[in-house]
Amino acid sequence: MNLYRKVVLSLVIALPLSSLVSAQDAVKQLADKLQVMDTLLANFQQTIKDSQGAVLQQASGVLKVKRPRRFYWRTETPYEHLVVTDGKILWLHDLDLEQVSKQPFSADMDKAPALLLSGEIAEISKQYQVQALTSQQFVLSPRTDDGVFKQLTLEFRGASISGMILRDSLDQTTIIEFSSVRMNQPLADEIFQFTPPKGVDVINNEP
Template sequence: MKHLLLTALLCWLATAGAAWAEETRIGMSDVIRAVEEPFQANAPKDLAIRDFEADFFQESRIVSLDRVQNGRGRVLVKFDHNRGDRVPKALFRWDYDQPTTQEIVSDGETVWVYLPDNNQVIQSEIELAAQSRPDDPVTFLTGLGNLSRDFQIGWAEPNRDLDGNFILELSPRRASPMIQRLLLVVNREAVAPSGRPASFGDIFPLLSSTVFDPSGNSTIIEFSAPRVNRGIPDSTFRFILPAGVEVIRPSNEGGF
């Protein structure tokens, strides 16, 4: 019996040691690659994330009002990898259940924000929405393939959470009134060390994001129960205007 226990212990130590040695070979470039590559138009087929669905929790802190607002719901995103661009076009739907019912839907060209309590729909072109509110969950996930181009990226402090997931800190390369810095928590299971091919197309790499603006306000979005590459139909991202709803179209200067 003692020999069996000793053998089991030695096997466990060998396995743990190998896992630790592999993780020590992981560098920041490996973590960045894990986030960017699945969302790029030229991603390998076994790595590309074509669509995903997840539950989310959102917490926004407004410093000047000393107020915290929470939100919950479900997000669905589909990427069009058939375009020649480096980053594919994104179709998305955010369905909020809390604090109030709200739908944010885009077919990749237009964004609709439906506020049932107000009997209103805010309609904007996706480019206008992205330029005016780059920190908004409406547009956040559409830029994951371009992180290195848009941000200076370094390790956060600390650079791991309690579960061993990696934490990156990003600063915009151009001054932004919306984003001072951005924290990304990257799923350690989605990261492969340099020299080993990555083939994690069934793992969603992003666990959470936290945006800090120059005024000290912050918005954190945590993803849970992700489902990847399930073949979400395009019809999911077509918004059907309810009868009698007021449509608001912001001007280019007014923002989203």
């Protein structure tokens, strides 16, 4: 499996707190930013860097989100790859390899950085320690060491999310920049449903 596909899977599938009050304020500020976002459409540009800051790979594509737990992430370059869920089944379609995998969507998947955007706002403080660097920048550190990532930064421009920065256990950094962001436009539920194309291998990851 190449580097980009590993990063896609990690995207979908600790800072000290100065005081309890400040931590609660940070969570509230972030929740206020996210809970006004019922739907989200955006283009994304993703850059992966190693621990020394050298660029390993770049990719771009389209993101669509609808609360609760509806998520569509399509990478268009350099590889075509789709991650989509209706909140019940999570599908991964590798168009280059003509392979599809499916698995039940579980509550644990809300911890994945990208899926956080479509998850339940109330769960943020249970899953993460939150620090507000500014009113537009928030750092999230997982409360449990699940190996997915060490630190996640969410950045906003006004009311809209503008980017995410993910640092993993190998100190690699994934920078995701959003553009053409549109919030709260109608999105049909059918967008988040998926039917495997005929002739494509389907791997069933049911437990």
